[in-house]
Amino acid sequence: MRRDLHEQNRLSWNEATRAHNSHKRDQAKFLREGGSTLGPEELSLLGDISGKTLLHLQCNAGQDTLSLAQLGARVTGVDISDEAIAFATQLSTDSGLPGTFVRSDVYDYLEETPAGSFDLAFCSYGALLWLSNIELWGRGVAKVLRSGGRFVVIDAHPFMMMLGENLELKYQYGGGELVTEPGVNDYVAAAGEALTPSGWEEGVQNFVNPHPDSSFQWSLSDILNALLTPGLTVQKFVEYPYSVWKAFPMQERRPDNRFYLPKDMPQIPHMFGLVMSKP
Numbered sequence: 008m009r010r011d012l013h014e015q016n017r018l019s020w021n022e023a024t025r026a027h028n029s030h031k032r033d034q035a036k037f038l039r040e041g042g043s044t045l046g047p048e049e050l051s052l053l054g055d056i057s058g059k060t061l062l063h064l065q066c067n068a069g070q071d072t073l074s075l076a077q078l079g080a081r082v083t084g085v086d087i088s089d090e091a092i093a094f095a096t097q098l099s100t101d102s103g104l105p106g107t108f109v110r111s112d113v114y115d116y117l118e119e120t121p122a123g124s125f126d127l128a129f130c131s132y133g134a135l136l137w138l139s140n141i142e143l144w145g146r147g148v149a150k151v152l153r154s155g156g157r158f159v160v161i162d163a164h165p166f167m168m169m170l171g172e173n174l175e176l177k178y179q180y181g182g183g184e185l186v187t188e189p190g191v192n193d194y195v196a197a198a199g200e201a202l203t204p205s206g207w208e209e210g211v212q213n214f215v216n217p218h219p220d221s222s223f224q225w226s227l228s229d230i231l232n233a234l235l236t237p238g239l240t241v242q243k244f245v246e247y248p249y250s251v252w253k254a255f256p257m258q259e260r261r262p263d264n265r266f267y268l269p270k271d272m273p274q275i276p277h278m279f280g281l282v283m284s285k286p
């Protein structure tokens with residue numbers, strides 16, 4: 008794995024997380040009043056989580072993690088970003104929703120955590136591309152689940168990850184190909200109110216990230232094999248013809264708050280969802 012690049016990404020995520028949160032109005036109040044940042048897609052994949060021990064991998068600033076706590080799960084969120092974990096810890100206090108938040112590289116956390124610690128592991132929307140070694144990650148995820156436990160992921164579809172801004176073929180399909188970009192951008196500002204259920208604030212304007220980021224291309228078979236090899240089995244696989252964030256400039260936001268390609272274009276998979284279980 009590329010620990011050097013993970014550390015570079017930590018700096019980039021610290022900056023981006025500050026910009027993202029600057030657009031979200033009083034998030035503690037929103038959660039206190041029973042609000043949730045979870046969408047119907049992940050809720051359907053997760054099923055009943057009440058009373059379950061749940062590990063949220065790459066939890067960012069904890070909004071989804073605490074929304075999972077709101078549904079009765081006993082949550083632990085892990086993220087490499089100092090800013091994200093500090094924000095999540097404060098949000099837990101201010102919202103009154105219990106959660107344990109750990110600042111750690113996901114690889115260190117999975118290595119240090121005893122086998123069979125969790126009923127459920129979960130990660131979502133923009134998590135997999137930061138993993139520099141998908142096989143090592145898959146072994147770690149399988150290890151920390153108890154027998155009968157489940158892993159749930161919903162993320163960008165690897166096909167969509169090959170495309171540039173104008174839908175041109177720009178990136179390799181999978182294989183862990185390294186992609187270096189100028190830095191994690193302010194996709195919350197780009198999505199407008201779609202990603203701010205607690206309310207929209209102008210916040211930081213014209214954000215430029217001073218730290219570059221490095222991500223990795225993983226194919227569907229890279230991801231599936233990383234989880235199948237250590238013994239998990241597939242329960243459910245779903246493809247979605249839209250994204251919950253604005254991935255391409257020509258996408259149209261529809262009333263369901265999802266971003267689609269224009270109706271007169273061939274539709275492509277934008278996201279996938281996967282549920283796996285540990286025998």
Ligand SMILES: C[S@@+](CC[C@H](N)C(=O)[O-])C[C@H]1O[C@@H](n2cnc3c(N)ncnc32)[C@H](O)[C@@H]1O
Nearest residue numbers: 013020065067071086087088112113131133137
């Ligand atoms: C797009 S965000 C995920 C957002 C998440 N779906 C949520 O609940 O808000 C990606 C997260 O991955 C984290 N990350 C990137 N590389 C990581 C690593 N090696 N270990 C742990 N977290 C990492 C970043 O800090 C960032 O918070």
